Each structure stands twice: as structure tokens, then as C-alpha cells.
Amino acid sequence: MADIKAGINQLFLREEELRQGIELLFYAYRDFTGEADAILADQGLGRAHHRVIYFVGRHPAITVTELLSILRITKQSLSRVLGELVRRGYIVQSAGAQDRRQRLLTLTDKGIALERHLSETQRQRVARAYRRAGAEAVEGFKTVLLGLMNEEDRAAFMAAAAAGRGDRGPSPSLAAAPARTGPTPGGAGRADGGDP
């Protein structure tokens, strides 16, 4: 009897523990993503723009297809925000050297300035959390987040991390992922998200 009760309690604690993790993720992401919005709103931009600016900044000369595979949205959705960013002079498109069908995306100086402005507060928030938590905790943080990802994404991320980090050319692993794989709820909208 005591065994059974202990077992049930174990189970309860386990579920409780898991739900706590889920909620931490929710709250942290919610607060984290809440930061860049004011800046974006000033510019008349939204989260979707932020994501695009972030990843184009991160992977200079990225192709549209690669960007789509990262964002997991349709090209129609992307074209709306991307077109606007190009029109407003945040991003320039240039034909690929080898494959001239490709429109390589790169931030302009204006785009770079906005990107830095946008991610500055977020980096500071992460830096603060890292500092408080300590190096060991940061390792755990990263390990668990990696574990939360889908297999393919984890592999892609680790490959990119092992290489020089997306800067020197977009990571082939991410590019290899098929676009529009499954549904991506969160946010939505909102989810969505506290970009990227």
C-alpha cells in the first residue's frame, strides 16, 4: 500500500515537474518575446519582420528557400514581409553567382542597424539570465533546449554550431530541411513570438 502510494506520488511529482517545465518555457518565451515589439511598432513593423531581419542578418546572402525552411512558413507569407523590408530598404536582393535564379538576401546598413537595435535588448536579457544562473546552468539550459527540438533540427543546429556558425554562408543543414514540414502553432500569431 505504501508502495502504491509512493508510486502514485512519484507519478504525480513527475507530471507536476513536467508541467512546470512547460510553463516556464511559456512564461519565459512570452516575456522574452515581449521586448522587441515596442521598437518594431515604432517602425510600423511586426514580429514577422523581426524574424526575417534576424535570420537574414544571421545568414548573409541566404536564399529564399533556406529562409523559408528556417521560418517554416509559406513563400506567400514570407513574400509579404520580405517585400516590405526590401521596399523599405532594410534588405537587398542579389542574383546568385552560380545559380542566378536565386535571390540572395542581405541586410543593408539600415537593416543591420535595425537588427542590432532589435536584438540588443534580447541579448541583454539573455546575458542577464546567463550571468545570474552561471556557466553550468547555461550548459544545462542549452542541453535541454536541444533535447526539446526535433531530431533533424537538433542535428542541423549542432552542425551549424560546430561549423563557424551561420555567418560564413548559410548552414547547409538548415537549407536541407524541407520547407513547410508540419504545422507550427504557437503563436502566433503570436506566438508567436518574441522573435526570432
Next chain:
Amino acid sequence: MADIKAGINQLFLREEELRQGIELLFYAYRDFTGEADAILADQGLGRAHHRVIYFVGRHPAITVTELLSILRITKQSLSRVLGELVRRGYIVQSAGAQDRRQRLLTLTDKGIALERHLSETQRQRVARAYRRAGAEAVEGFKTVLLGLMNEEDRAAFMAAAAAGRGDRGPSPSLAAAPARTGPTPGGAGRADGGDP
């Protein structure tokens, strides 16, 4: 000179490290939230419904105001999804015992079933990540996520965790938070979100 170069490198590594964390959060959240959507879609529901179901399940007899403060959306937005969930028999409303203006929200059996169904895959994903990462990493994970949250939210969360966890009555700390504080991008839409 060597000092300067080292300093710059330090700085570069720091920013690189921070961006890596940001991206890990993005990817993990994206994949994490991607899971429940198929089930939701079958039911003709969206992420917003999931969030409501999750938190009502988590805080039985929660008031509308409390739920709003957790979700950080307007009552009009909430009423749309909440009304639907009530109409479809997932949630029941009952007048508060002390304050009869309140509409206490509780999951029906049908609602409970759906909630468990929905969060099952997510809990499994978290459990898997925890198992792989180990107890120590999990601690770090939680510490950093807490550090990413806004001060008030962190305090509220820790208070709720210290108490019996929302189950025995909604957490007063969360209820105390003002609704509609700031903008909440991400997510995705959405992000946000991979609910909750």
C-alpha cells in the same frame, strides 16, 4: 595589441554565445509548440483554445480576470475562444461563491480529456529532453528560464511553485498581475506558440 584582440574576441564570443541561446530558444519553442496542433486541428480548434484549456485545467475555478492576466490578451480576444469552448462543452462557468460577479471557469470531463490528450505529447517531449539531459541540466534549464522572465512574473511563478502549485486554487500572485501589461510578440504567433 594582443589584449585588444583578445578583448574583441571575447566580445565576439559573447555575442555569438548569446545569439546561440536566442536561437535555441526559438527552435526549441517552435518544435515544442508544433506538436499539439494536429490534434487541435482535428477538433477544429487553434492554439488560443489550447492555451485556455491548459490554464483552466491547471487552475480549476479560475476567474476570467486571472486567466486574462496569465494570457496577456484582451477580454474580447479571450471571449471569442472561451465562448466557443463553453458552447462546445469543454468548459463550464459558475458564479463565484463569495463574489457572484465572477464566472469561475472549470474544465468538464470532456475538457479534461482533451487537455490530457493535448499536453500528453508535450509532456513526453519534455520528459525525453529531461531524461537525456540529466537532473543537473534540468536545474540549469529552469534557472535560466526563470532568469529570462520579467521580475514580477518570476516572483509570481516562484510563489506559485512554492505553494502547492496552482491546483489548489488559482495562484494569487498570478492573479495580482495587471492584465495587458505590454505587447507580447512572438508568437507566434505566434507564436506563438507551442502552447501553453
Next chain:
DNA sequence: CCGAAATGTCAACATGGCTGACATAAAAGC
């Protein structure tokens, strides 16, 4: 009794997803 609080509701609008249908240019294959 009266003001404030908790809730609901109508109306209109913005963002950012999605599908479907095409169009174009360049690469690739035969």
C-alpha cells in the same frame, strides 16, 4: 444609494498564417 469592479458584447480593423492558381527565368537532364 452610488461608484467601482467583473464580465460580456458589438463592431471594426490589423497581422500574419494558409491554400490555390499561375507566371517567369534559369538550371538540369536527355
Next chain:
DNA sequence: GCTTTTATGTCAGCCATGTTGACATTTCGG
């Protein structure tokens, strides 16, 4: 060289979910 694929863009319309603003109702509290 002709054909097929691929990379990209674009138009049109729909849906989910967020927002603001204006009110109405019920109930609490002093």
C-alpha cells in the same frame, strides 16, 4: 535543343487571433 525541374514571385481570398473603443449588466463595497 527541347523538356522538365527548380527557385522565385504574385494575385486573390480565407481564417485565426490579436487590438481598440464603446456600452450594458450584475454585483460588491462603502
